[in-house]
Amino acid sequence: MKEGPDIAGLAALIGDPARANMLSALMAGKALTAGELAGEAGVTPQTASGHLARLVDAGLLLVEVQGRHRYYRIAGPDVAEALETLLVLAERTGRVRARPGPRDEAMRAARRCYDHLAGTAGVAMFDALVANGDLTVGSDGLAPSAAGRARFVAFGIDMDELEGRRRPMCRACLDWSERRPHLAGSLGAALMAAFVSRGWATPDRKTRAMRFTDKGRAEFEAFLRPAARRHVADG
Template sequence: MKEGPDISQIGALIGDPARANMLTALMGGQALTASELAGAAGVTLQTTSAHLAKLEAGGLIAQRKQGRHRYFALADDEAGRLLESIMGYAANRGHLRTRPGPKDPALRKARVCYNHLAGDYGVRLLDRLVADGDVTLDGDDAALTPAGEMRMAALGIDMPALKAQRRPVCRTCLDWSERRSHLAGSLGEALLARFIANGWAKREKNSRAVRFTGEGEREFVALFP
């Protein structure tokens, strides 16, 4: 008798092209309607409903209701980490989908990875924090140093609130486009939220891309050269 976790069920859920496209769309961190996910997957609304039911039963997504409307989002951070890891693994082995167009460079430069900053700017952020001694790395594990805590507080990050959360403050996440790690965890989410709140950057509509303003880019590069 075979024992242990059954990865075939998760593999089958993610392996379907339509469901994979839906999950990738949800990596933007926003809750989407069934109609929006049908468009992302390129299938009918009826087929989308069947796919969503399977993904929800498999624990990969969760349904949110607001009035008469239903929205779908990734179930939790763990689901987001799983998908980003698979995307990184696929990219490292050359399994890439080419979608030419003006959005591609923007996605490579800066994008949302579930709830934190990814792409070139995400990698740059982690590299600078490590170089400055604000974050230490031990393999895939990351930790914020006392100097790093002071730096984050100076940027307006509520460190006591982050520490009170159950999830890690710092965590590395393999970036599928840069093939290196960017910063995740509650700190990664808080920093992206701070950049947006400061008016340095904004989410691009219907995309995972993050657009920095001219001033925002100057501020970002000054902090993380």
Template sequence: MKDGPDISRIATLIADPGRANMLAALMSGKALTAGELAGEAGIQGQTASGHLTRLEEGGLITRERQGRHHYFRLADGDVAEVLEALMGLAAKKGQLRTRTGPRDAELRQARVCYNHLAGEMGVALYDGLMARGVIAAQGDEVVLTAAGRAEMADLGIDLSTKSRSPECKSCLDWSARRMHLAGRLGRSILDHAFAQGWAKRPEGTRVVRFTGLGAPAFREAFKL
């Protein structure tokens, strides 16, 4: 018997097209019902129920109960990171879905990756913060510098809340094939953009849509 983690079990869970579509839908960071996930996967409710049970038993999703209703979400940021990396690999190898319209262009421009900003705007944010020394590479990790911490505080971005997630983390962007910013800082910046009214999320999509005034305001605030 071989020692160590068994990646085949996780890979098998993700490999099924129906389960893969449901996991991709949960990359929005929202909790969705079995019916909503069945619709995303294009499968019957009973089939979706079986898939969700397997994903839950495999530790990839969690179930939240509110009265008679059950909602599902990704188990944690580690799962989201693996899914985003697989999306990046699929894009790099040419395994792409057919692009059907402007919504796909919007996804490439700006979208939610679990709980932080991805797409071209996310990459621009990461590059800009790195170039100005707000964040810095430290070995294989990304850290918030002292100057960067002061700048975030001036913008009203509070990172004092304790969390299991790292303060800063780089995440491979599947569409741009470059890094964007994850971790508590990435999440807080996206929350700040929503709170300031610079951007909003249309219902039922991962798109982050910046307003006409919001896009330049976001770029000015973070000196992009």
């Protein structure tokens, strides 16, 4: 018995598979209900409830009561950072879980992270915008180029309005399943809103998945193509 923080209790808390799954699910940043987290962890609601109570008690999660739902989220950046560090270390030491689990492919393909597009589609969009020169990555962060700005305006985004907001327009958000960045910020939100309003994709009500229609998927992919080859389908 020495001095120092009780690292064991904390790590043991994170070390349970069900709790770790819940924490991982919450790493995307969105608050989830107890029932959703039970599904994520693959346990019954009553089991999940016990785990969540312990995580809240330990200060790792915050809970917000809305009606008969309880929304849980990561308590703060330091918790997220600790989890991220563990994830990186787990990856370096070659620990990849091969757990069987009923996780649907739709979430992986496209989901919303807060209010912007994440998942494979989100990462693909980010990559395409950068590759096309619509977004520039600098030391100050992310910004739309002049060409990109014109393109977004042509797509129906009110860039002047976005620039006037306090919220950062472009932010790179690390994608959980892809481990690569996708576009966050007010521009990311505006783009996803535009996809929805055009009927390209609809948010699943129960999950965070975004369900693209076939036509919407095709138009989305056209949107990602370099400006030169794009036909004028985005009017």
